[in-house]
Amino acid sequence: MDASSAMGPGDAGFLTRFREKFLFLENPKYLQHLLLVPVLIFFIVWNVIPLLWLVGLSFYKYVLVTGEPLKFIGLTNFKEIFGSFEIWHALSNTFFFVIIGTLSQTVLGIILGFLFWDSKDLPGRRFALTLIFTPMILAPLATGSFFKLIYDPVFGIVNYFLKSIAGVTIDFLGSTAWALPSVLIVDTWMWTPFMMMMTLAALGSVPKAELEAAEVENLSWYRRLVHVVLPHGKFILMLGILLRTIDAFKSMDIIFTMTGGGPGNATELIGITLYRQAFNAFTMGKASALAIIALLIAISFTSIYLYILQKKEESM
Amino acid sequence: MESRDRKKRIKRRLYHALLWIISLVFFSPILWMLICSFKTKDEILTIPPKWIFTPTLQNYIGLFHRINFTRELINSTFMSLSAVLIAVLVSFLAAYSFSRFKPKGTDLIMFILLSMRMVPAAAVVVPIYLLYAATGWKGTYSGMILFYAMFSIPFSVWILKGFIDGVSPRFDETAIVNGGSRMHIIFKVVLPQVRPGLIAAFIFNIIFVWNEFLFNYIIGGKRTITVPVGLAQGFTVGGGIQWEFVATLTAFYSLPLIIFIFFFQKYLLVGMTFGTVRGEV
Structure with missing residues (x-):
């Protein structure tokens, strides 16, 4: 069993001594902390310190490039944020984006999930699913830039079909009215497969016996959904919806390439505002304050997520 | 009895065809991009789109020359x-x-x-x-x-x-x-x-x-x-x-x-x- 016992007594000396010296680490009392050390180092250097920095900066006026010294201004950054039309506009855009996006992805995803539920014997199933799942693993930046071509008013394929069918051309990403819906369509295309995956998982959590019973009793699809599927699968679906909400709230890369927040500020989401405050205007203090607000929103989402997760585990 | 079996089988086929169509619809933007990657620059920008073209590997070669x-x-x-x-x-x-x-x-x-x-x-x-x-x-x-x-x-x-x-x-x-x-x-x-x-x-x-x-x-x-x-x-x-x-x-x-x-x-x-x-x- 022991590596050192297999060797001769002479050459094992160093190893044994070495081992004995660290034997105390076998004690769970020390080991439990030792195992955490690497993660804790990461956690402190890349999370705790930046976070404290962020909180501190949010009370200062700090413009990066001017070389102006830091100036303590108390809560002024927060007051400015709450009084800023631009930021409220970005927030309302974000909520529109989150709610409409998550809603359409959920509805479509559930429909697709139900369609694919009974597909175990589909020829080439794995290949078909790979095709469906591909949109969500592509780099959002690449997807965004490619959809620029697809949406292009002159060279885009969507406008080609639109023109030959309806005789109109729409500048999808260039018009204030169409930009946000167009981005939403891409987001929905990307993430509907995720909700489909969650629906399949939710359906998979329903005991086979209950599904068979529903089959025998010939229940309508509506009653199957409400009385058989939802009681078991609802928490998984809720986790999926919440993850989509959080992710949509974070959306950045895709909009960054497709519209950059424009035209005007038609597609400006909170992530883009934050980016502009920090790296276009270099107003780091104000950006920090905004980041803290975003952080608080994220923490509340996480709490809801964990609450539902707990419910799910209790119900299982 | 036999025709009922047949009907069932055909229904199953149609169902499978539907699933494959859905998969392809989801993949179609990526497929379009894939097709474009084998076209020349001018062909990509041709409207109406060129459905039949001679695929070229020039873009991929060009990629590595960047x-x-x-x-x-x-x-x-x-x-x-x-x-x-x-x-x-x-x-x-x-x-x-x-x-x-x-x-x-x-x-x-x-x-x-x-x-x-x-x-x-x-x-x-x-x-x-x-x-x-x-x-x-x-x-x-x-x-x-x-x-x-x-x-x-x-x-x-x-x-x-x-x-x-x-x-x-x-x-x-x-x-x-x-x-x-x-x-x-x-x-x-x-x-x-x-x-x-x-x-x-x-x-x-x-x-x-x-x-x-x-x-x-x-x-x-x-x-x-x-x-x-x-x-x-x-x-x-x-x-x-x-x-x-x-x-x-x-x-x-x-x-x-x-x-x-x-x-x-x-x-x-x-x-x-x-x-x-x-x-x-």
């Missing part, structure tokens, strides 16, 4: 692999501790770890940028790799803790009784049993790091440039967007991930829900 592309590709591969491997290793150790010893503050740390990943990237990048500018880590390989590792740790810890919780502590106890050391238990007893968790953590995080743009754009430098950043910077060279470049690069760069999810499809769900949801897809 200055920097090889470097970007090597950077992407090297940085994502090393960051995710570091993250999975340290997360595994921490997850073992969280799962078996439940040290004080376990729940709190798990909660904060998760919250950090739920924050919009732009909010995270502000303080990290300041930290990196102050310490001189900006634009260094170690700075980028450790940052990506940090970003991969939260979900890895969550995924792996779930899996280790699923391995009965009896295994540990038996090994201890038989005189096994803790290191033996962790790496020889528990690790092999949570292999699906390791794969899920690896896949999910590598997808993220491989595709990541914003952080590299802000806290990276010329030396550490990755393909997505190269794409963002290269796509309007010399006036007008170079569509053939965008299409070819995207198709080429996405291929490894598509192959990944073809072979590891069942780990995608676990990965994307950081271990909180498991099941067949």
Whole structure:
């Protein structure tokens, strides 16, 4: 069993001594902390310190490039944020984006999930699913830039079909009215497969016996959904919806390439505002304050997520 | 009786055809891009679209003739692999501790770890940028790799803790009784049993790091440039967007991930829900 016992007594000396010296680490009392050390180092250097920095900066006026010294201004950054039309506009855009996006992805995803539920014997199933799942693993930046071509008013394929069918051309990403819906369509295309995956998982959590019973009793699809599927699968679906909400709230890369927040500020989401405050205007203090607000929103989402997760585990 | 069977079979066929049509509809934008990557620049911009054309590999050859592309590709591969491997290793150790010893503050740390990943990237990048500018880590390989590792740790810890919780502590106890050391238990007893968790953590995080743009754009430098950043910077060279470049690069760069999810499809769900949801897809 022991590596050192297999060797001769002479050459094992160093190893044994070495081992004995660290034997105390076998004690769970020390080991439990030792195992955490690497993660804790990461956690402190890349999370705790930046976070404290962020909180501190949010009370200062700090413009990066001017070389102006830091100036303590108390809560002024927060007051400015709450009084800023631009930021409220970005927030309302974000909520529109989150709610409409998550809603359409959920509805479509559930429909697709139900369609694919009974597909175990589909020829080439794995290949078909790979095709469906591909949109969500592509780099959002690449997807965004490619959809620029697809949406292009002159060279885009969507406008080609639109023109030959309806005789109109729409500048999808260039018009204030169409930009946000167009981005939403891409987001929905990307993430509907995720909700489909969650629906399949939710359906998979329903005991086979209950599904068979529903089959025998010939229940309508509506009653199957409400009385058989939802009681078991609802928490998984809720986790999926919440993850989509959080992710949509974070959306950045895709909009960054497709519209950059424009035209005007038609597609400006909170992530883009934050980016502009920090790296276009270099107003780091104000950006920090905004980041803290975003952080608080994220923490509340996480709490809801964990609450539902707990419910799910209790119900299982 | 026979005709009823036949009817059933035809219905089944139609159902399968429908599923395949749906799959292809979802894939169609990517397919369009793939087709474009084999067209010449003029053909891409021809309206009405040219459905029949002689495919050319010129774009792919051109891709490798771009200055920097090889470097970007090597950077992407090297940085994502090393960051995710570091993250999975340290997360595994921490997850073992969280799962078996439940040290004080376990729940709190798990909660904060998760919250950090739920924050919009732009909010995270502000303080990290300041930290990196102050310490001189900006634009260094170690700075980028450790940052990506940090970003991969939260979900890895969550995924792996779930899996280790699923391995009965009896295994540990038996090994201890038989005189096994803790290191033996962790790496020889528990690790092999949570292999699906390791794969899920690896896949999910590598997808993220491989595709990541914003952080590299802000806290990276010329030396550490990755393909997505190269794409963002290269796509309007010399006036007008170079569509053939965008299409070819995207198709080429996405291929490894598509192959990944073809072979590891069942780990995608676990990965994307950081271990909180498991099941067949």
